Amino acid sequence: MSAKDRPAPEPPRWALRLAGLRAPRDQQEFVAGDLAEEFANRYREQGAAAARGWLARHLLRCLIGRHPGRWELDVPTRRGDVMSRLWQDIVFGLRLVRKAPLLSAVAVLTFALGIGANAAIFSVAWPVLAGPLAFPDEDRLAIVLLRNDRATPPKPNPISPGDYFDLLGAESFESMAGFNLYTQPLNLTGRGEPRQLELGTVTEDFFRVLRITPLLGRGLDTADFGSQSRTLVLTERSWREDFGADPSVVGQTATLDGEPWTVIGVMPTAATVGTVDVDGWLPENLSRAGAREQRSYYLSIVGRLGPGISLAEANAELDAIMARVAREHPETNEGISAQAESLRERLTGPVRPMLLLLLGSAGLVLVLAGINLSGLQIARNLARGQELGVRRALGAERGRLLCQLAVETLVLAALGGGAGLIAAAATLAVLRPTVAWHQAGASLAPASVAFAVVLTLLVGAIVGLGPGLLASRTAGLGGRRARGGTASRASTRLRTALLGAQIATSMVLLIAASLSGASLIRLIEVDPGFELEQGLIADLGSPSQGSSRIRFFDELVEGVEGLPGVERACAISKVPLDNDGAWMTYVAEGATDADRVAALPIGITSGCLEALGIELLQGRAFERTETMGVALVSESAAHELWPDDPSPLGRKVHIGLVSGPLLEVVGIVRDIRATSLESAGSMQLWTSASRGWPAPERLIVRTTGPSAPLAGPLRELLRELDPDLALSNLRTMRDIVGEATASRRFVLVLLAAFALIALVLSAVGIYGVLAHQVGQRTREIGVRLALGARRQAVARTIAGNVLAGVASGIALGVVLAWMLSSLLATQLFEMSATDPRAYLGVAGFVSVVAAAASWLPTRRATRVDPVEALRSE
Secondary structure (H helix, E strand, O other), X not given: OOHHHOOOOOOOHHHHHHHOOOOOHHHHHHHHHHHHHHHHHHHHHHOHHHHHHHHHHHHHHHHHOOOOOOOOOOOOOOHHHHHHHHHHHHHHHHHHHHHOHHHHHHHHHHHHHHHHHHHHHHHHHHHHHOOOXXXXXXXXXXXXXXXXXXXXXXXXXXXXXXXXXXXXXXXXXXXXXXXXXXXXXXXXXXXXXXXXXXXXXXXXXHHHHHOOOOOEEOOOOHHHOOOOOOEEEEEHHHHHHHOOOOOXXXXXXXXXXXXXXXXXXXXXXXXXXOOOOOOEEEEOOOOOOOOOOOOOOOEEEEEEEOOOOOHHHHHXXXXXXXXXXXXXXXXXXXXXXXXXXXHHHHHHOOOHHHHHHHHHHHHHHHHHHHHHHHHHHHHHHHHOHHHHHHHHHOOOOHHHHHHHHHHHHHHHHHHHHHHHHHHHHHHHHHHOOEEOOEEOOOOOOHHHHHHHHHHHHHHHHHHHHHHHHHHHHHHHHOOOOOOOOHHHHHHHHHHHHHHHHHHHHHHHHHHHHHHHHHHHXXXXXXXXXXXXXXXXXXEEOOOOOHHHHHHHHHHHHHHHHOOOOEEEEEEEOOOOOOOOOOOEEEEEOOOOHHHOEEEEEEEEOOOHHHHHOOOEEEEOOOOOOOOOOEEEEEXXXXXXXXXXXXXXXXXXXXXXXXXXXXXXXXXXXXXXXOOOOOOOXXXXXXXXXXXXXXXXXXXXXEEOOOOHHHHHHHHHHHHHHOOOOOEEEEEOHHHHHHHHOHHHHHHHXXXXXXXXXXXXXXXXXXXXXXXXXXXXXXXXXXXXXXXOOOHHHHHHHHHHHHHHHHHHHHHHHHHHHHHOHHHHHOOOOOOOOOOHHHHHHHHHHHHHHHHHHHHHHHHHHHOOOHHHXXXXX
């Protein structure tokens, strides 16, 4: 006999009496019978111990429970029953979607906008803010730079070779390596058309510090460092683009600027993250002998902290080392310390405020979508009031109704989430945005999909809770249609509150978008100090040295200026707004090293002032046959170097320190914004290309017409002068300005899109609330009009609650925008995040949109025919 066929004992009589002790007399017999039957079932299926345990728990609940009139037994629903009911609710929800396609489509589209926006922004922000880097134990990696404590605020500064060897003694770091902050453009030849590679130089432990595994071959070893070494490590990007992803590339020879270099390995492109973005690496040959005398500042250090060592402890040791160096070498290191910064912080710090702003904005769009979905669910539940009332009258429990309504909302949310994922993937595939080092992929990463799924379920459950509770509570009223019922008042208050939240969300996004737009316009209208509306810029590196390089550029510029449509041409080391900020210190003749001034060195040939439209304030420009020891100084740099001399023509300035070579000032030029449109305080010192440093790397051509047709003739001319030189990265100044403002435009476009979505959803919400009210109160309106009410009074009554919600939403939105102003301020240029003009303008605009959305339903209410309204009832 099986266990299920065994006879089960009766529960003790005292237990049956105790269970019915608090039950009404007419129910005690039923309670006892149900208790005995369930006890027997559990005894057969689960055993005697489980049955007695269940009986004890149920008796305790009967004696001390809060609702003694409810005697439903604690019979756990079996898993199959739960899944069956869940499936029934899902099918019923899909049937409702098909039954009301328009309303369901609006709900799905609304939710898709919210989920899509969040999935797309998450795909961009997560890898940058929290995603793992390609380096093992990345939290122990740090970047070390010098810090000029005499500046206000203290400024980071590259490291000289002497300081590099001093800092290598820091015991807080398990390992350290140096890399050159400035790249070398070299011409790759022998593989079709010449191409220019940007190459970085690193010390021998560089790849070991990062713990990067080569894709092919190996990294740089000790044997690769020496004056005769010619070894090259490629990045994966260059290996694919310039070497055709040749698997046998290791051991091959690459000709760079006419010299053979042996390819020894291929590293993942991720190895460039946090250091310098290059096409490959060469050995950086440093020697301790004479390193202190090399007062060039061009290095940075990447270090791996020792186990258990904090960044604060490492910085304390670095400060102690630099304090000792300052005592030993006060002429170069007085007021100079060192600062280690987390690699992750160095990468994410500049873009974190922007990403947080976009994440918050996308979150507000999702909040707005959830509010709209709640409003649509309330409207649908109210229309089903009679159905829900009948269900409740037939015995459906409130919890069962709530579960069904919640599942229906989750069905809509799931459809919207799926559509949102498709929209997010399509958006990323088209835009492929790049933030910091990360470029969003053409498809959503698994983490983004998981995030969107969790967000969909969470928000769908939260959104469905309010309408579900309201509908399940009022279902027992039998779907009363009287306006004054409790359900009507509660739903009206809830929908008015939701409408106010919609307006507040729209206000925040519109204020952020308007301020960002005004900031971008102000930035673009900034006078950069130069002008190149029509012209062409190209990267160009000459392998020639000394006088041969000067002759080459003279011939090149002369040839370019002879081309049709060319007004002026010149060669320059760095183009304004495309300058990496390679600062140099300068000391006026007769001053001390303590008075040195930091400025951007820019090497040019004659004609660059005219080509760029830079104003010459005093003196003269460079001539084509210029001597080596002359300089042009920007207006602010001249004031810093000679504060008491308004016309320092003929004065001399040392390069680097007092011991450095002298340059004679032959001209004063207007300040330009060399590194970015935002930075007005940069100073420049222009030197003739005849000095050889900074060497020209860019060609500037000013044209009288369109510059695009000039690309072919330029390449032909260069091929005639030197067939091994590459003319690459052709662009216009408009392209450079666009790249300089790309991050601001990216923020503005997204904020504007979010704000537009919010405004449309709010307008639809206002229209929906009023339209639903007019439909629900048609009979009441007809009675009022029949009794002599004026149509203006009816309009005020209908629109009163909505207008109150709009007014409260505008006020709340202003307060929220003001509270978030500190985050928005990081993305603004020369304007306040609490500018009252933006707040008032947005408030007025939202009021107009709200009035327009209210007009049609209110007009319909005032045109209700009393006779038709009463007859329809």
